[in-house]
Amino acid sequence: MRDRVRGRVPVVVQTGGVRGVPARVLWACAETVVTCGVVLLLLVVHQLWWTNRQARAQATDQVRVLEREWEGSPGPEPAPKEGPEQEQGPGPEPKPVPEPRPEVVTSPSVRESTATPSRAAYAVLRIPRIGLTVPVARGIGKRSVLDKGYVGHYPGTAAPGRAGNFALAGHRNTHGEPFRYINRLRAGDEISVRTRQGEYVYRVDQVLPRTAPRDTGVIQPVPRSLVKPSYGYSAPGSYLTLTTCTPEFSSVYRLVVWAKLLRTHDRM
Template sequence: MVQGRGSRRRARFAGALWAVAEITVTLGVVVLLLVVHQLWWTNRQAREGAERRVHALEREWNASVGEAPEAEPSDVPPGGEDPPAAEGGGRDPGPRERESVRPPAPRWDQAYAVLRIPRLDVVAPVAQGISKQGVLDKGYIGHYPGTAHPGGGGNFAVAGHRNTHGEPFRHIDRLRKGDEIRVETRSAVYVYAVDRALTRTSPRDTGVIRPVPRSLVTPSAGYSAPGYYLTLTTCTPEYSSRYRLIVWGKLTSMRPR
């Protein structure tokens, strides 16, 4: 009788242990699938979508060859330095002239430019806004509202994912001084050269995207005079959004498409 009760207890314990093992394995499989989805599937989806958008923009621009080009917003900040001369000896229009041909701002979430980083083999569309769902999670690079437009006086500031969803800015920590970054629009190609970097700062450090970019957390990082700047921002360390990694560039040349 005692032996029978002991056998039943062992059987119940073994059943409970088996159930726990099944639940653990199931949870492990679910977690593994989530990891695969985040690290592989979202990257594949976003990269394919971003590549299609880049090709679509290029087709639109090529089809518009011969039409009157749209000038990019490119105001010189008060007291700012002159913009780099256009390649081929072209004349840069003055602030009033640029203002008179200013095109309407891109609509929210609209991809309107292509950013290329040859050193990293990065080619990604640039869209208006930095929302995750509408821009960044599509593998796009997001243009901070209120900052300068490509080639414009001030600071053309953008954000991109470092991990998952196409991760266009995953390796921007590998960029070195002088590396080229090209921003292509319907009417012009703007070439920036990497100049400085800030390896870690707070997500609330809005100074890095101001017209004259300078960190509010690390005041020695950044600039003190107006110019033609490009700012790349992304999360750091990898697989974390605790801090921000910043790379700055300066406009070196521009040419019409």
């Protein structure tokens, strides 16, 4: 009896051929999902970390270059283009307050101004409250100015320290994000703008937490919101306007900070 049991040959039934195809498909799908996740993670790291590091380094270098140049004998400051700030009466309507991205800027005159190369930085903006030191360049072009970590000077608005509205735009997230924390500014905080000719100190006066992207009133020579008229001014003066997108990581609205010229320190 034992010999008969020992002599039996086991029979193996192969059923994996049918189940193997769905398993391989499922495995391939899982690999694809993991690969896409890794690529997405790398893109997020690039946008939120690498672009900030690169832009901040470039902006810091530009600040050093400007200040080394200014240590020499003072020279004439480049004359600003004639614009609405030269008049106290009604003037041409300024360009809308765009998200700092090229697809939003549609006017030919604005597109032409955004071609300004990065070496055109001519001023240094400092905001002690948020620990910001950043170069200012003419134009609000994404590639030529804002993505370099610079702050952009709206074309057609006043020069630093001049009568009118010196209006600036900056990224709130990625590419140096210089204006990320301007929502923390409060009335009384000081902001300085230094150029070859001197330093101009402004004092924060009003903060408009949210307005529409097309609220052109905020960068008028006498700034006043067209969407929320209770925010803004009714008399000529020397104003500084900071604009950026809000809420963070979106471009649905604009955040606006206004300041008034407090004092000047001209270089002789």
